[in-house]
Amino acid sequence: MTPSFYLKNPKAEQSLIYMGIKLHGKQLFKYYTEYKIYPELFDKSTKRPTVDKALINSYKEFDSSLKPKLKEINKYLNIFEQNTEQALRELLSENGIVTKEELKAKLDSIYKPKVNSNGKSNLFINYVDEFIKGICSGEITHNSKKYEKGTIKTYYTFRNVIAEYNNKLTFDLINMDFYNHFVNYLNGRNYSLNSVGKNIKFIKVIMRNAYEKGLHDNLEFTYKDFKAVTEKVDDVYLTKDELQLLYDLDLSDKPNYELARDVFLVGCYTALRFGDYSKIKRDYINSKGFLEMHTEKTNTKVVIPLNSIAKCILNKYDYTFPKTYEQKVNKYIKEVCKIAGIVTPVWITKTIGGKVEKYSKPKNELIKTHSARRTGATLMYLAGIRTIEIMKITGHSREQNFMRYIKISNEEVADRLSENPFFQ
Numbered sequence: 001m002t003p004s005f006y007l008k009n010p011k012a013e014q015s016l017i018y019m020g021i022k023l024h025g026k027q028l029f030k031y032y033t034e035y036k037i038y039p040e041l042f043d044k045s046t047k048r049p050t051v052d053k054a055l056i057n058s059y060k061e062f063d064s065s066l067k068p069k070l071k072e073i074n075k076y077l078n079i080f081e082q083n084t085e086q087a088l089r090e091l092l093s094e095n096g097i098v099t100k101e102e103l104k105a106k107l108d109s110i111y112k113p114k115v116n117s118n119g120k121s122n123l124f125i126n127y128v129d130e131f132i133k134g135i136c137s138g139e140i141t142h143n144s145k146k147y148e149k150g151t152i153k154t155y156y157t158f159r160n161v162i163a164e165y166n167n168k169l170t171f172d173l174i175n176m177d178f179y180n181h182f183v184n185y186l187n188g189r190n191y192s193l194n195s196v197g198k199n200i201k202f203i204k205v206i207m208r209n210a211y212e213k214g215l216h217d218n219l220e221f222t223y224k225d226f227k228a229v230t231e232k233v234d235d236v237y238l239t240k241d242e243l244q245l246l247y248d249l250d251l252s253d254k255p256n257y258e259l260a261r262d263v264f265l266v267g268c269y270t271a272l273r274f275g276d277y278s279k280i281k282r283d284y285i286n287s288k289g290f291l292e293m294h295t296e297k298t299n300t301k302v303v304i305p306l307n308s309i310a311k312c313i314l315n316k317y318d319y320t321f322p323k324t325y326e327q328k329v330n331k332y333i334k335e336v337c338k339i340a341g342i343v344t345p346v347w348i349t350k351t352i353g354g355k356v357e358k359y360s361k362p363k364n365e366l367i368k369t370h371s372a373r374r375t376g377a378t379l380m381y382l383a384g385i386r387t388i389e390i391m392k393i394t395g396h397s398r399e400q401n402f403m404r405y406i407k408i409s410n411e412e413v414a415d416r417l418s419e420n421p422f423f424q
Contacts, residue, residue, distance in 0.1 A: 001098065003084045005047045005077055008032070010039045017042070017073070019080060021103075029100050031107055033080060035073045049074050079166045083110050086177055110168050124169040124206075127215065128159050131206050140209065148297060158202040161186075171216035174207060179226050184354075193231045193351035201228035234348045236366045237375040237407045243268055245340040247309055257339075260332035262313045263324055264372050269310040271376025271394050271405075273297060274326050274369040282319035300395040330368045337364035377405040382416060 001023060007015040014036040021029045038059060043050045049070040050056065060066050087106040091098045109122075132155050134140030135147040147155075162169070165185055169178070179200070186196045207221040220226060238246075247265060251258035267277040275296040286292040289311075291304040306314070337343075343362040350357055373394070380390045387399060396402035417423055 001088055003081050005033075005080075007037070007039055007042055012039070015039050015042075017077070019084065021084070023098055023100065023103070029103060031084075031104065033076065034111075035076060037070075037073060041070065048077060075164075079168060082166065082181070083107070083168060083173070086173065086181070089177060109172065110170055122170045122172070122216065123167075124171055124174060125159075125163055125167045127171075127210050128155075128162060128206055131209060132156065132159060145299070154198070155202060158199055161199055162203075171207070171210065171218050174203065174218060175220040176223065176225060187354035190353040193229055193354075194233065197228040197230045200226070204228060231351055234346070234350070235374055235407055236346055236363060236371060237378045238268065238342070238367070238371065240379060242337075242340070242342050243309075243375070245342065246336060249336065249340055251336070251339075256328070257332050257336050259322060259324060260329045261336045262316070263321055263329060264333050264336075264369065266310050266313055266321075267369065267372030268375040268379070269307055270304050271373050271380065271390070272302070272304075273373055274329070277372065278321060278324050278326070278329070278369075280314065280319065280321060285314075285319055295395050298395055300397075302393055302395055304393050326369050333367055333369070334364050337367050338362070342367070374405050374407055377402070378407050381406050382408065382412065384416070 001021055003019050003021045005017055006020050008018055009015045016032055017035050017037060018030050018032045021031075023029055037049060041050050041055065041059065042048075043052075056066060056070065063069075084103075084107065087103060087110075088098055091102050091106065095102070131140060132152070135152055135155065138146045141147070165182060183196055183200070186199060191199075204221050204226070207216075207218070210216055211219070243265065246261055249261065251261060263278050266280065267274065270277050270291060273295065276293065279296075280291065280293075284291055284293045286303070289306065291306055292301070294301050342364050345360040346363050346366055347358065347360050348366075350359075377390055377394055380393070381387070387402065391397075391399065391402050394402060394405070
């Protein structure tokens with residue numbers, strides 16, 4: 001039972017496309033799509049719109065939007081085929097046989113969806129849009145806190161991914177069969193394992209939110225195997241000597257580089273997030289000369305002593321940094337590290353497209369604004385500061401989450417342990 005596509009009227013100027021499938025080798029089942037095509041542009045061998053450029057160009061004279069239309073039709077037919085195959089598998093699994101009536105009902109639930117009791121569509125993509133509106137307005141929160149702008153941006157990216165994958169998904173179709181197919185789809189586009197996991201996480205969050213609102217009763221997203229996979233990332237940090245190299249650079253002829261370097265170094269010596277260390281003001285310095293502020297992400301109060309280099313940098317800007325943009329700082333700090341000679345090759349192990357890959361990159365290319373926070377936390381840890389005390393600075397409430405920021409090698413652990421009386 002393999003679905004295929006045909007033209008309803010091959011002799012018409014434009015013809016509707018329908019799906020045909022033989023059930024059990026004899027029953028012909030037809031299901032019409034919503035798309036029309038010029039018959040000459042439908043390739044009978046592939047059962048898809050033609051890719052013949054000369055033929056397409058000959059029609060573009062009287063249909064300027066033809067190329068994107070054909071691309072949309074091709075994408076739609078691929079999704080239609082995928083949904084039909086999934087429906088067939090489900091019906092065979094449930095009943096051991098597929099009837100025309102059951103298959104039609106399954107496809108109607110996808111392509112002619114009924115509204116829920118509250119009058120809302122059961123299409124997943126529609127609720128993704130509602131969810132994004134809710135987190136933008138603050139109506140939907142996470143742990144009673146509003147979603148950050150950066151997080152909202154990632155949900156918009158997810159929305160594009162799911163729309164490209166299948167914009168006809170219904171709540172009922174999000175099951176283990178979908179999970180496996182979606183993961184394979186992302187792997188086929190060379191997504192990293194953590195990116196795959198992040199997309200699955202978003203599905204679980206949105207499905208749970210919709211479930212709690214009574215929009216569906218499908219709980220397969222809670223199954224143990226429906227998991228948001230992750231792997232440890234080979235993030236890097238800068239050593240004390242490397243920070244000194246950055247600080248000693250004369251960048252007076254490159255003001256953009258100089259500002260990026262200075263902002264980044266203060267991040268390294270405070271272990272704050274970019275949204276906090278880039279917006280330090282004189283008002284945040286208390287009577288003892290400590291940095292005292294509430295963090296943007298968690299609204300946690302932190303009080304941080306400033307070392308001599310951090311004080312010197314902040315004094316240079318009268319304790320108020322000019323407005324900076326994370327994208328620009330990310331770009332400039334890589335160049336600054338290169339100028340400072342921080343280019344040692346770093347080996348990275350990463351799962352991309354479902355395959356484990358190992359490659360190296362110059363260290364400067366791996367440095368970004370968040371590296372400052374990791375650097376600060378790691379250097380404080382290596383300096384012997386107690387974990388609980390560093391967490392008061394970073395704002396972490398759980399040691400497990402904090403330890404993800406500590407990036408030290410076995411050799412560095414051994415060096416630190418060697419100073420303990422036990423190993424004397």
